[in-house]
Amino acid sequence: MAADKDINPIIKQVLELGPTVAFFLIYLRLRDDTFNLAGSEYSGFIVATLLFVPILLVAIAALWGLTGKLSRMQIFTAFMVIFFGGLTAWFNDERFFKMKTTLVYGAFAILLGIGLLRGRSYLAYVLGDVLPMRNEGWMILTRRLCAAFTLLALANEAVWRTLSTDLWVKIETFGFPIALMGFIMLQFGLLQQHMIEPGQDED
Incomplete structure (x- = not known):
């Protein structure tokens, strides 16, 4: 089992909180817009949700690479975001x-x-x-x-x-x-x- 690695606490906080803040900022930018993707019309909220998923995955991958571990809570939360983000896009709801x-x-x-x-x-x-x-x-x-x-x-x-x-x-x-x-x-x-x-x- 790989040993845990030290990480700058500021970087750790940015990686843990950054995706949520990024979702908020993207939503503020897109909330009044609509997008036509593959013949379907999506609100700015749903597009912001779709963008949030890869941002979260990149942050989690960076945390894993820098610390050598992920908490059960991080893994569970990531799964829920991906699963429900996918449902949101699939049903456009x-x-x-x-x-x-x-x-x-x-x-x-x-x-x-x-x-x-x-x-x-x-x-x-x-x-x-x-x-x-x-x-x-x-x-x-x-x-x-x-x-x-x-x-x-x-x-x-x-x-x-x-x-x-x-x-x-x-x-x-x-x-x-x-x-x-x-x-x-x-x-x-x-x-x-x-x-x-x-x-x-x-x-």
Whole structure:
């Protein structure tokens, strides 16, 4: 198995967040346009979605080449983007791409919920090596994050079904990620007492 490689954190952030920002900027440029491709008329949103897929794949390939690894979340998200981006283009229906966000957040909530029903934290399995924390802390964080993903999935359904595409793109690009990041940062502060200091036993 190849060893993990160090990468400049700024480059890593650009590769992780860049495709989403690129989609937002492309959408702003194309949102009022229509395109005739292979005899079918496509909105600017759908063309922006089609352009987003290869941009994301290039960024993921660059991350893989620079770091020597990809997280399960990155692989799963990439699969969902490609799959629902393809459905969006095939059926010429932007609803598929909008539903993708609901299914991604919903899948995370379900996976964490399955772990909780088994008395385990799948978060600890994924992040335990980089974030030492006692099992009690992992279980608390998993329960809270499971609820957060559920709320985000429901929120996305409400947003894309009731608001304009413009608002959905803005909330999808900035609102949901900022809300999730803020929630996670708040939890780590609240769970500081469960952190394991270097050299300290888990118990």
